[in-house]
Amino acid sequence: MSVLLPALAMSAYLIATAAVLLRLFHPAGPSFKLTFSAAIVGIIVHMLHLAGSIFTEQGQNFSLLNVSSLLSWMITVAVTLTALRTPTILLLPVVYGFAALMQLTILLTPSGTQLLPLDANPSLLAHILLAFIAYVLLIMATLYSFQVSYISYKLKHKNFTAVSQFLPPLLQAEALQFRLLLVGTLLLGLALFSGAVFTDNWLSKANLHKNLLSSVAFMVFAVLCWGHARLGWRGRTAISMTLVGSILLTLGYFGSRFVREVLLGSL
Known part of the structure; x- marks a missing residue:
């Protein structure tokens, strides 16, 4: 699951990014249904991986990679929610593309450990x-x-x-x-x-x-x-x-x- 979930999230974010970029200058504009559907799938899968990575049996693991991934997820969620009400077409490929890059980093970089007793x-x-x-x-x-x-x-x-x-x-x-x-x-x-x-x-x-x-x-x-x-x-x-x-x-x-x-x- 440590490989499958980031790979799925990355694929979903890449689809969302491509859905905007490939039709950015099209008269009809991007397919927002496809964009947001793929983005929501990426957000959910990303969240599932974060939950397993941060909340461990030993405690909360706030390593640099986990913190970076968490902040990327929070920014992606915030921009997506904002975009549902306010047009932010230029920001979507930037945010989704960065989220996909973050998932690739997770796949290629071994995760460290920094436990914080937040409880x-x-x-x-x-x-x-x-x-x-x-x-x-x-x-x-x-x-x-x-x-x-x-x-x-x-x-x-x-x-x-x-x-x-x-x-x-x-x-x-x-x-x-x-x-x-x-x-x-x-x-x-x-x-x-x-x-x-x-x-x-x-x-x-x-x-x-x-x-x-x-x-x-x-x-x-x-x-x-x-x-x-x-x-x-x-x-x-x-x-x-x-x-x-x-x-x-x-x-x-x-x-x-x-x-x-x-x-x-x-x-």
Whole structure:
């Protein structure tokens, strides 16, 4: 099952990706029935594999590979649910393609082990959940910022193609982008605060890299939220700052663990 489930999930995600890309510029647009059907199958199978990988007899295994897969699953679910109500045709192949790549990584990479006794530490569980949800929302805001940039470019150049009819209005897309950014920033702040209060080793050498970069990312996002509300920041400024914050947050979440579990672990 450790091979079958990721292979099935990868196949389903690839079908969803191809269903969008192959008809992206078709006048009738992609087959959303096929796209979402394949995506839902991939999400369900992906979830089944995650459940078996994370919840083991020894405890909850939050290895780098499992955490990456979990975040990929959460982003895929969130974008899929959003796409059922708001047109996000440009984001779907990116998200589903990345989810398929994540499943391929699972198939090719041996899974490590990092057990966390979450059952006996509810405050740590709350901190991890806040951090995960904040990361998902901020990555979604980053993806939406690129979609906003594309829509704005098309409007300025009056270059309307077949794909344009499946995109949301600019103001709607921009409003959703900053709504995700605001909520994600607030949750990230709560995650950092809960980590500082409820974890004993928040400033330890092992966690300093993660917490420092995450704190800097939080400041970047917070300044952007303030600048948008007070000074009307948008466009390239918003995209650049969102991208910088997301890169810092990703390096904070995964950088040190990648070095420890992958690079040093292979020596």
